[in-house]
Every structure is written in structure tokens, then in C-alpha cells.
Amino acid sequence: MKAIVVTDPAAGTAGMKLTQRPDPDAARLASLSGASYGDVIVEVHASGFTGNELEWPSTWTDRLGCDRTPSIPGHELAGVVTALGYGTTGLSVGQRVFGLTDWTRDGTLAEYVVVEARNLAPLPGDVDFTVGAGIAMTGLTAWQGLFEHGRLRAGQSVLVHGAAGAVGSMVVQLAREAGAYVIGTGRTDHRQTALTSARTCSSISTTMPWKTSAGSTWFSMSSEARSRSGPPAWSEPEEHW
Amino acid sequence: MTVTGPPEARPAHGLAVDFVVVSVPDQLGEIAQRVRDGRLRTNIGHVAPIDDAVAALNPTQRVAGKTIIHVRP
Numbered sequence: 346m347k348a349i350v351v352t353d354p355a356a357g358t359a360g361m362k363l364t365q366r367p368d369p370d371a372a373r374l375a376s377l378s379g380a381s382y383g384d385v386i387v388e389v390h391a392s393g394f395t396g397n398e399l400e401w402p403s404t405w406t407d408r409l410g411c412d413r414t415p416s417i418p419g420h421e422l423a424g425v426v427t428a429l430g431y432g433t434t435g436l437s438v439g440q441r442v443f444g445l446t447d448w449t450r451d452g453t454l455a456e457y458v459v460v461e462a463r464n465l466a467p468l469p470g471d472v473d474f475t476v477g478a479g480i481a482m483t484g485l486t487a488w489q490g491l492f493e494h495g496r497l498r499a500g501q502s503v504l505v506h507g508a509a510g511a512v513g514s515m516v517v518q519l520a521r522e523a524g525a526y527v528i529g530t531g532r533t534d535h536r537q538t539a540l541t542s543a544r545t546c547s548s549i550s551t552t553m554p555w556k557t558s559a560g561s562t563w564f565s566m567s568s569e570a571r572s573r574s575g576p577p578a579w580s581e582p583e584e585h586w
Numbered sequence: 587m588t589v590t591g592p593p594e595a596r597p598a599h600g601l602a603v604d605f606v607v608v609s610v611p612d613q614l615g616e617i618a619q620r621v622r623d624g625r626l627r628t629n630i631g632h633v634a635p636i637d638d639a640v641a642a643l644n645p646t647q648r649v650a651g652k653t654i655i656h657v658r659p
């Protein structure tokens with residue numbers, strides 16, 4: 346199968362190479378001879394990569410501390426199940442799925458990936474693979490930060506650093522839906538990009554102009570737009586642009 | 587709350603939480619439902635085929651949004 350591999354921790358993303366790797370062994374997965382309980386093979390349609398994955402120790406070393414290069418990065422995916430191991434109740438061959446894969450195993454920048462069934466959710470038929478791969482890491486990280494670890498309640502305030510980033514933009518939207526007052530930050534020299542990007546969250550309206558404080562650009566958003574009818578509005582912070 | 591590694595200093599009057607995300611199917615379902623009904627807009631930037639993945643994942647300038655690689659067209 347085609348795959349992107351990395352072999353040198355010092356090389357960074359410049360060390361990525363497109364190459365051929367062996368297909369996962371469906372016969373072994375289906376037999377009970379390997380300890381692949383709970384694993385499925387997924388034909389990857391869309392894959393996501395998080396910017397600093399090559400700095401994660403799990404990209405280079407497995408849980409036993411053994412070198413696992415050449416390692417396939419990318420742990421976000423949407424695709425179709427092609428083979429089932431023992432103990433994968435709930436998934437079927439041909440099913441559309443999405444989710445995150447184990448950090449210490451080969452990832453999703455490849456035509457096929459072996460994933461624990463428990464890490465996958467059904468991808469609804471009307472959500473494309475691109476979207477599925479794009480929301481798994483970003484959506485789950487935002488969800489768990491806000492609701493599991495943060496125990497967010499309506500009326501609380503949330504300060505989101507890197508609000509225009511992939512994770513940040515999810516945090517902003519989920520926090521607002523939950524009734525929080527959301528303040529986002531982005532880099533001064535990137536404010537135009539940041540605003541353009543945050544604008545994809547069309548339900549957000551700025552209620553305060555940009556303010557620059559100690560080298561950071563701040564913008565503040567409220568949940569007002571939710572109570573409006575019609576398309577959500579975004580008011581330009583013109584003077585401070 | 588931080589997702590970029592343990593905080594360098596603990597806040598004096600507060601709690602610092604750093605965590606690593608886990609794949610939770612029920613939460614993925616909640617997120618997908620929000621995308622379907624329009625409550626959640628995705629932030630997808632550049633989309634490239636796997637043959638161009640190395641270049642796409644080595645951008646020469648900042649790309650807004652999440653880069654997605656299409657492995658199967």
C-alpha cells in the first residue's frame with residue numbers, strides 16, 4: 346500500500362517520504378492466531394495530521410520502548426471498514442467510520458490502517474470523509490477540554506488561545522453553544538488570517554473591536570448571535586483592522 | 587486547560603489541567619450530529635491527495651484550518 350513514513354526524528358516533517366508498505370494482513374486478523382482482538386482494518390479515505398506529531402515520543406517508540414520506525418504518522422481518519430478481527434461487535438465490513446487511532450501504532454497517512462474498533466464511530470452517510478477526518482481530533486479535543494475536564498456550565502467565561510486554529514475554532518463554537526462567554530486570542534501578525542479563519546464559525550459575532558495588549562491580539566465574542574433569527578452576523582472590527 | 591503539554595508553572599489560585607485526547611465514539615457522534623445540523627462549522631483548510639501529502643504537510647507559509655489528505659479520491 347502507499348504510505349507516508351518517517352524514519353528520522355531529527356528531520357521533522359521534511360523527512361516524510363511517500364513509499365510502499367505492506368498491506369495489513371486481513372487473514373491474520375480474521376484468524377485467531379494473532380492477538381488482534383478488537384482490531385479492524387479500515388480503508389482510509391481521508392487522513393488528518395496534527396502539526397507537531399513528529400515531536401511526540403509515540404511516533405518513534407512503542408509502548409514497550411522499542412523503536413517503531415519506519416513509522417506512519419497521521420492519527421485522524423475517515424474511511425470504510427474492510428476486515429474485522431475477533432471482538433469487534435458493532436462494526437461491519439463496508440461500514441463508514443471515523444475516529445482517532447492509537448498514537449503508538451502506524452497511523453492513517455496510508456491506504457489501510459489497523460484500528461481498535463472501540464476507537465471508531467459510525468460516520469453518518471451525509472458527512473463526507475474529509476469532514477469526518479477533519480473533526481475527529483479537533484472536535485474531541487475541544488469537547489473533552491470543555492465538558493469532561495473543564496466541566497463547563499452556561500454563563501461561565503472561556504479564554505481560548507489560538508482560537509482560529511483547528512482545535513481552537515471547535516472550542517469557540519462548542520463553548521458558545523454551551524452558553525459560555527468566549528474570548529479568543531490569535532497572533533498579532535496573523536490577525537487577518539485568524540479572523541478569516543474564525544469567521545468560518547459563522548454563528549460568532551464580534552462584540553468588541555480588536556484590542557492589542559502586550560503583543561497579543563484579542564477579540565471577544567458573545568453568544569448573542571444565537572438568539573437572532575436569520576443568518577448569523579459577523580461584525581467587522583474595522584477601525585482596528 | 588492545556589493541550590500542548592504540562593504547564594511550566596502551576597497557578598497559585600487555580601487548577602491547571604493538561605490532557606491528551608482519547609477517541610470516544612459517543613462524543614464523535616455528538617460532534618458529527620452538530621456538523622450535520624449546522625451548529626458546528628468545520629475548519630478545513632488545504633485538501634491534498636496522498637501523492638502530494640509531503641508537500642502539503644510541509645507548507646511554506648501558514649495555512650489556515652486543518653490540512654486533510656485524501657488517500658482515496
Ligand SMILES: NC(=O)c1ccc[n+]([C@@H]2O[C@H](COP(=O)([O-])OP(=O)(O)OC[C@H]3O[C@@H](n4cnc5c(N)ncnc54)[C@H](OP(=O)(O)O)[C@@H]3O)[C@@H](O)[C@H]2O)c1
Pocket residue numbers: 395396397398482483486506507508509510511512513531532533535536538539588589590591605606607608648651652
Ligand atoms: N493534548 C491533546 O490531546 C491535543 C489534541 C489536539 C491538538 N493538540 C495540540 O494543540 C495545538 C493546536 O493544534 P491545532 O491542530 O489546532 O493547530 P493549528 O491549527 O496550527 O492552531 C494553532 C494555533 O496556535 C496559534 N499559535 C501558534 N503559534 C503561536 C504563538 N507563537 N503565539 C501565539 N499563538 C500561536 C495559532 O495562531 P494564529 O491563528 O494566530 O496563527 C493557531 O491559532 C497543537 O500544539 C497540537 O499538538 C493537543
